[in-house]
Amino acid sequence: MQISRLVTPAAVRVMGHLTSKKRLFQDLADVAAALYGIDAAQAVDALQERESLGPTGVGQGIALPHARIDGLERVAGVFFRLEKPLDFASVDRQPVDLVFALFAPRDSGVEHLKALALVSRTMRDASRCTKLRANSDPVALHAILTEGEASKAA
Numbered sequence: 001m002q003i004s005r006l007v008t009p010a011a012v013r014v015m016g017h018l019t020s021k022k023r024l025f026q027d028l029a030d031v032a033a034a035l036y037g038i039d040a041a042q043a044v045d046a047l048q049e050r051e052s053l054g055p056t057g058v059g060q061g062i063a064l065p066h067a068r069i070d071g072l073e074r075v076a077g078v079f080f081r082l083e084k085p086l087d088f089a090s091v092d093r094q095p096v097d098l099v100f101a102l103f104a105p106r107d108s109g110v111e112h113l114k115a116l117a118l119v120s121r122t123m124r125d126a127s128r129c130t131k132l133r134a135n136s137d138p139v140a141l142h143a144i145l146t147e148g149e150a151s152k153a154a
Contacts, residue, residue, distance in 0.1 A: 001114055002149045003122055006102070007077035009142040011035055017084045021051070024086060025065065028078050028101045036076045036103065038069050043103060057090025061133075062123045066102040066116055075104045075115040081132055081141060098123065098132055 011031060018024050022044075029043035046067030050056065057063045078101045085095030100119050104112035122145065123129065131144045 001111075001118055002146070003077075003118065004146040004149055006075060006115055006119070007079050007100075007142070007145065008035065009139060011076070011078045012138040012142045012145070013078075013080050014136050014138060014141070015080045015082050018082060018086050021086065021088060022048070024080070024082075024099065025051075028065065028080065028099070031078045032076065032101070032103050035078075036072060038072055038103060043067060043069055046103075047101070055089040055091065057088035057094075057096050058120070058123075059090055059092040059094065060126075060129065061085060061090075061094055061097045062129070063088050063090065063096040063099045064102070064116065064119055064123065065099065066104065066112070068106045068108065068112065069103050070106050072103055072105045075102060075108060075111055077102050077115075077119065079141065079145060081136075098129060 025044050025047040029040040032038055032043050033040035047065050050067050056065045080099040082097045085097040088096040102115055135141055
């Protein structure tokens, strides 16, 4: 599994000031609905339900919200770089500016976990996160997220 399979260039965005986690979830769901054909309201509810189990802010300004969705055929992602960090109740109490959301089919089982592990490993790379924070072009952000995949595939 590769990041490029999870998130297309169209699913990478730079977002202005978001006022709440709920607004963030709505924007993530709207992008996922437009790109992957899922129901935005169902996606927001699923993200909020998962978040109620414990915050998906993993520290270092990174959040990995995720949800299982009915009617989705494969695991798919949306990446936002926030221009203004958002309070996310993260484990380190730091605001979040890099958000990689995953939407998985309700019955995806291990594929969902593999995708989450891949995204987590990718986002733990401090130099990659520095590059992501230094760029505002969605095409460049997608390239940074997926860098190194071609050499690993060969």
